[in-house]
Amino acid sequence: MPDDPEEGMLSWDESVFRDEHVFEIDYVPESFKHRESQMQSLKYALRPAVRGSRPLNTIVSGPPGTGKTTAVQKLFGELSAETDVRNVRVNCQVDSTRYAVFSRIFEAIFDYEPPSSGISFKKLFGQITDRLVEDDEVLVVALDDVNYLFYENEASDTLYSLLRAHEAHSGARIGVIIISSDLSLDVIEELDTRVQSVFRPEEVYFPVYDERDIVDILRERAKRGFHEGVVGTPELDRVAELTAEKGDLRVGIDLLRRAGLNAEMRASRTVNVGDVEEAYEKSKYIHLSRSLRGLSESETALVRVIAEHDGEQAGEVYDAFHEDTGLGYTRYSEITNKLDQLGIIEAAYTDVGGRGRSRALSLAYDPEAVLDRL
Numbered sequence: 001m002p003d004d005p006e007e008g009m010l011s012w013d014e015s016v017f018r019d020e021h022v023f024e025i026d027y028v029p030e031s032f033k034h035r036e037s038q039m040q041s042l043k044y045a046l047r048p049a050v051r052g053s054r055p056l057n058t059i060v061s062g063p064p065g066t067g068k069t070t071a072v073q074k075l076f077g078e079l080s081a082e083t084d085v086r087n088v089r090v091n092c093q094v095d096s097t098r099y100a101v102f103s104r105i106f107e108a109i110f111d112y113e114p115p116s117s118g119i120s121f122k123k124l125f126g127q128i129t130d131r132l133v134e135d136d137e138v139l140v141v142a143l144d145d146v147n148y149l150f151y152e153n154e155a156s157d158t159l160y161s162l163l164r165a166h167e168a169h170s171g172a173r174i175g176v177i178i179i180s181s182d183l184s185l186d187v188i189e190e191l192d193t194r195v196q197s198v199f200r201p202e203e204v205y206f207p208v209y210d211e212r213d214i215v216d217i218l219r220e221r222a223k224r225g226f227h228e229g230v231v232g233t234p235e236l237d238r239v240a241e242l243t244a245e246k247g248d249l250r251v252g253i254d255l256l257r258r259a260g261l262n263a264e265m266r267a268s269r270t271v272n273v274g275d276v277e278e279a280y281e282k283s284k285y286i287h288l289s290r291s292l293r294g295l296s297e298s299e300t301a302l303v304r305v306i307a308e309h310d311g312e313q314a315g316e317v318y319d320a321f322h323e324d325t326g327l328g329y330t331r332y333s334e335i336t337n338k339l340d341q342l343g344i345i346e347a348a349y350t351d352v353g354g355r356g357r358s359r360a361l362s363l364a365y366d367p368e369a370v371l372d373r374l
């Protein structure tokens, strides 16, 4: 510990943070660099809406933590502030059925939730479009993390309703932005042919940031979040290096916050590389935590069973799952597919001693780390 407490030590009423809020998950950054071309493409697609026409439908894709959601949030913020275009972003991890998506849209338009007694989908839809026509407004809907609609088999119906709104309800103008971070999913291919025939979206791709971009973005964030001099260049470089390994900018933002907390734990005014390395033991699981957060009870139950039977054959895992939950094979296999697509588990086919092929299920992460986060 430093000799001079005045200089090196943090007192109780001091903090390394200037504004800890900038490291939170829902913070929309003021400065949004290295995404200029993607922002241009999105603006191009949205521009017709400003003129009162239907905007171009768009698919935004790219790996997790590459700024897709932020780009849409920033543009929607501008649309709300400067134009009459209505917009709503639906988080499909939370609202993963067509009815839930439209309830969210209803809420955004009417400023209150639809009656919980339950009205038919048709009625819900009709009220939304009537209102749009009445107010002469164009609506843009962003379906964020659209892959969750696919896991529930709701994607085609949801998109079909949105895309055909102007035919079903004359005068309704709705555009769709779908955001997908599951690159193993070919969104268009997976849709019903009836949807494919009306869905010819513009494509905007968000690649991972390289290490130099990451340093640039995180330096800005650190400047806002920490007092001057708290994070030095070697520490920031290490944060960027670890972030680039994972490819997800969220890892870097979480690392900065946790490293700051670790420095405070030592009552230090500055973050050192040790604080960063220690923080990484938690931050590296940020993607896992996010995937686990949205799971239902039976999905969580299956994750737990797999963690306890790591690497065993699918049949054995099913027996244990069935015993715990009473659920049958169909549901079991649907959940297995979802967990596989989310990257929580890996399902590999193996030959089992001449008896044909079987699926072995294992976690994509250390079982301890998974069980800790359930």
Ligand SMILES: Nc1ncnc2c1ncn2[C@@H]1O[C@H](COP(=O)(O)OP(=O)(O)OP(=O)(O)O)[C@@H](O)[C@H]1O
Pocket: 024, 025, 027, 028, 029, 031, 032, 033, 034, 035, 062, 063, 064, 065, 066, 067, 068, 069, 070, 071, 145, 180, 181, 206, 217, 249, 250, 253
């Ligand atoms: N260019 C940027 N400048 C500043 N912050 C950024 C930038 N790009 C991303 N971020 C930050 O990184 C985090 C992740 O970004 P965002 O949620 O937009 O990613 P995403 O691509 O939508 O991820 P996912 O596909 O997992 O939903 C957010 O906290 C966001 O503020």
